[in-house]
Amino acid sequence: MGARTSRAAAAALTLVVAAGCAGSGDGGADDGRITLEFLSLAWQEESVAANEALVAEWNAANPEVQVRYVQGSWDNIHDHLLTSFEGGEAADIIHDDASDLTDFANGGFLADLDGLLPDELRDDIPAESWATTTYDGGVYGVPFLQEPRVLIANTRLLEASGVRVPTTEQPWSWAEFEDASRALTVDEDDDGTPETYGVAWSMREPVAQSVNLSLTTGGQVFERQDGENVVRFGAADSAVAELVNRQVHEDGTAPEGSLGMSGSETLPGFFADRYAMVPLNFSFRQQVSQQAPDGFAWTVLPMPTGGPEHGLAQGVVPQTLSVAEDSEHQQAAVDFIAFLTRPEHAVDLALGDWMLPTSRTALTDPALNAAEDGWAVGSEIAAELRPSPVLGVRGYPEWKDKIATPAFQEYYAGALDLAGLRDELTDDGNRILDRYQR
Amino acid sequence: MSVARRSVAHRAGRAGQYLALCAYLVFLAFPLLWLVSTSFKSPQELGAIDPTWLPRSPSLDNYRDAFDAQPLLRSALNSALVAVSAALIAVTIAVPAAYVMVRFRSRISQAGTVWILISQMFPFVLVIIPLFLVLRNLHLINSLPGLVLVYVVWNLPFALWMLQGYVRAVPVELEEAAAMDGAGRLRTLVGVVLPMLTPGLVATLMFSFVTAWNEFFFALVLLKSPEKQTMSVILTHFIGAEGVADLGPLAAASVLATLPALLFFALLQRRLVGGMLAGAVKG
Numbered sequence: 001m002g003a004r005t006s007r008a009a010a011a012a013l014t015l016v017v018a019a020g021c022a023g024s025g026d027g028g029a030d031d032g033r034i035t036l037e038f039l040s041l042a043w044q045e046e047s048v049a050a051n052e053a054l055v056a057e058w059n060a061a062n063p064e065v066q067v068r069y070v071q072g073s074w075d076n077i078h079d080h081l082l083t084s085f086e087g088g089e090a091a092d093i094i095h096d097d098a099s100d101l102t103d104f105a106n107g108g109f110l111a112d113l114d115g116l117l118p119d120e121l122r123d124d125i126p127a128e129s130w131a132t133t134t135y136d137g138g139v140y141g142v143p144f145l146q147e148p149r150v151l152i153a154n155t156r157l158l159e160a161s162g163v164r165v166p167t168t169e170q171p172w173s174w175a176e177f178e179d180a181s182r183a184l185t186v187d188e189d190d191d192g193t194p195e196t197y198g199v200a201w202s203m204r205e206p207v208a209q210s211v212n213l214s215l216t217t218g219g220q221v222f223e224r225q226d227g228e229n230v231v232r233f234g235a236a237d238s239a240v241a242e243l244v245n246r247q248v249h250e251d252g253t254a255p256e257g258s259l260g261m262s263g264s265e266t267l268p269g270f271f272a273d274r275y276a277m278v279p280l281n282f283s284f285r286q287q288v289s290q291q292a293p294d295g296f297a298w299t300v301l302p303m304p305t306g307g308p309e310h311g312l313a314q315g316v317v318p319q320t321l322s323v324a325e326d327s328e329h330q331q332a333a334v335d336f337i338a339f340l341t342r343p344e345h346a347v348d349l350a351l352g353d354w355m356l357p358t359s360r361t362a363l364t365d366p367a368l369n370a371a372e373d374g375w376a377v378g379s380e381i382a383a384e385l386r387p388s389p390v391l392g393v394r395g396y397p398e399w400k401d402k403i404a405t406p407a408f409q410e411y412y413a414g415a416l417d418l419a420g421l422r423d424e425l426t427d428d429g430n431r432i433l434d435r436y437q438r
Numbered sequence: 439m440s441v442a443r444r445s446v447a448h449r450a451g452r453a454g455q456y457l458a459l460c461a462y463l464v465f466l467a468f469p470l471l472w473l474v475s476t477s478f479k480s481p482q483e484l485g486a487i488d489p490t491w492l493p494r495s496p497s498l499d500n501y502r503d504a505f506d507a508q509p510l511l512r513s514a515l516n517s518a519l520v521a522v523s524a525a526l527i528a529v530t531i532a533v534p535a536a537y538v539m540v541r542f543r544s545r546i547s548q549a550g551t552v553w554i555l556i557s558q559m560f561p562f563v564l565v566i567i568p569l570f571l572v573l574r575n576l577h578l579i580n581s582l583p584g585l586v587l588v589y590v591v592w593n594l595p596f597a598l599w600m601l602q603g604y605v606r607a608v609p610v611e612l613e614e615a616a617a618m619d620g621a622g623r624l625r626t627l628v629g630v631v632l633p634m635l636t637p638g639l640v641a642t643l644m645f646s647f648v649t650a651w652n653e654f655f656f657a658l659v660l661l662k663s664p665e666k667q668t669m670s671v672i673l674t675h676f677i678g679a680e681g682v683a684d685l686g687p688l689a690a691a692s693v694l695a696t697l698p699a700l701l702f703f704a705l706l707q708r709r710l711v712g713g714m715l716a717g718a719v720k721g
Contacts, residue, residue, distance in 0.1 A: 079563060
């Protein structure tokens with residue numbers, strides 16, 4: 001046994017030494033050649049392939065500036081990046097979304113790209129998108145992909161109901177949407193439990209949806225007062241939340257059961273005719289196209305509007321490409337980002353992720369304007385998208401987790417009335433925001 | 439008559455026990471079986487409202503997609519290397535340490551026990567940044583030995599705690615007998631105590647191995663190079679923003695990730711229930 005133990009210990013040490021030798025050697029400066037690390041969060045197979053192909057193309061054309069592709073994970077991305085930043089070991093080029101940039105920009109971890117970005121890139125992305133990554137006059141990321149919320153509808157049920165099919169030019173008003181939901185709700189045996197609900201709201205993460213859709217009725221939930229962020233929840237801010245509540249608890253056109261679901265979890269019910277429409281993010285179309293039973297026809301519709309003055313506005317949180325402040329080659333990193341987000345490349349990335357590019361030129365690409373899979377609807381909405389009101393609000397994650405998520409969940413479940421929801425969001429909520437703004 | 443009745447009651451009781459055991463096994467095995475079943479289903483079947491126990495038309499597509507999309511084999515080897523190394527080193531350190539803490543009662547051993555308890559209270563998030571900085575100074579960021587070191591340190595307190603109980607159960611009379619025969623401390627530890635600790639060693643090894651095999655956050659943060667990433671990190675590459683997942687390939691990869699741990703258990707479980715102490719000392 002003694003000999004066996006010694007052998008085991010020796011084996012362990014050998015393994016560790018072997019592990020240390022295996023694959024060591026980071027790409028660093030070598031004969032004037034630099035190697036940049038690109039942490040990408042692309043995860044869908046087509047999207048990873050598109051990213052890898054673009055990195056290979058860049059590396060072939062730029063032998064002096066090589067890029068190493070590192071696939072990261074959306075899971076725990078904030079903690080992962082925070083640790084890497086604090087430890088001075090972050091990748092040079094970082095893929096994330098705009099909601100994370102506020103804290104990292106405030107912490108001094110991200111490079112201000114103002115002055116480094118080429119004019120063509122600046123001009124090709126609308127000011128509304130740049131606003132999502134601009135804080136205190138600095139630009140801390142290139143917003144390159146975004147996705148609105150859309151309605152995905154069962155084509156057969158939609159046609160059978162006889163309701164007007166909305167387009168981006170003539171969208172439904174919220175009132176029409178409520179009527180359409182009634183028309184699509186079917187309770188054949190009249191037992192009070194419809195066989196088909198008009199719409200299924202997936203509200204496991206209710207805050208972002210509630211805040212972003214409030215823009216459709218002129219709300220925004222967060223406003224700037226004397227240079228500080230304040231939560232308000234007036235009539236315009238709460239109109240969509242009230243509608244959801246009404247559909248579930250008064251009209252009976254939306255099931256209570258779906259409120260606790262994620263978007264993916266509503267799909268089986270959608271395919272089985274239990275729900276005629278599901279409001280989902282634009283990229284969910286990929287899952288729908290993959291999982292839909294043979295012969296199942298689906299249509300992408302724009303979200304309803306609160307009125308002509310609001311158009312198809314809704315808040316979005318774009319995906320971004322940033323450069324670490326600690327990177328020794330910030331200009332080279334920005335050059336790579338500019339290459340990656342060229343219109344023709346942005347199209348590839350958008351198609352891979354089933355999202356929309358922010359680039360105006362890319363949005364005119366025929367592939368993104370095809371009727372198939374609702375691409376055209378997304379591209380037509382793109383110009384109306386606005387920065388999510390939550391962007392740039394310090395303390396938003398705490399407000400969301402501690403106050404807003406439970407409050408919205410209780411409200412949608414019928415356990416809290418509108419006044420109670422308003423009190424919780426604003427009274428307790430503003431106390432949290434105040435703490436971050438002292 | 440009463441004997442017959444007792445026999446029937448006995449049989450009924452035994453049947454009930456087996457029934458309860460079966461129910462418990464189903465409860466334990468269900469998630470694994472469901473995972474295996476999911477891994478053979480098509481996307482359409484995964485999106486069906488009535489879930490099926492068995493795949494309607496089983497296919498290996500998810501496994502093919504998982505292997506195409508991610509370097510599963512390489513990451514499994516990394517995980518195995520790290521988990522086996524961490525488990526062996528932790529146990530190698532913990533055995534003599536636990537022996538000393540049990541047999542030589544002193545302030546140091548008491549302080550050690552308190553340290554063990556305190557160390558279990560720290561969440562990962564609290565220690566990760568200081569740990570990252572320490573490892574960076576040791577040039578152990580992005581290296582598998584660095585990760586092994588972290589796992590050894592992380593597992594050691596609990597391994598010590600577990601082994602102390604086993605060491606305490608070894609009758610001190612056996613060591614006295616060995617001493618009477620002229621064995622020194624080391625000889626006694628290696629030749630007498632260690633063989634009797636086999637079930638404890640195996641249990642501690644299993645615990646350390648599984649903890650290291652499953653660990654995600656340290657591996658995510660400490661390993662940057664794709665070629666060094668471990669299985670738990672690679673699995674998250676099948677999950678996108680807002681929890682959307684490529685469910686079929688994720689299930690397939692998860693099944694593959696479960697196999698080594700199952701294999702490890704299968705190999706060692708007989709030793710775990712060895713009952714080495716039975717009959718060692720009379721009276």
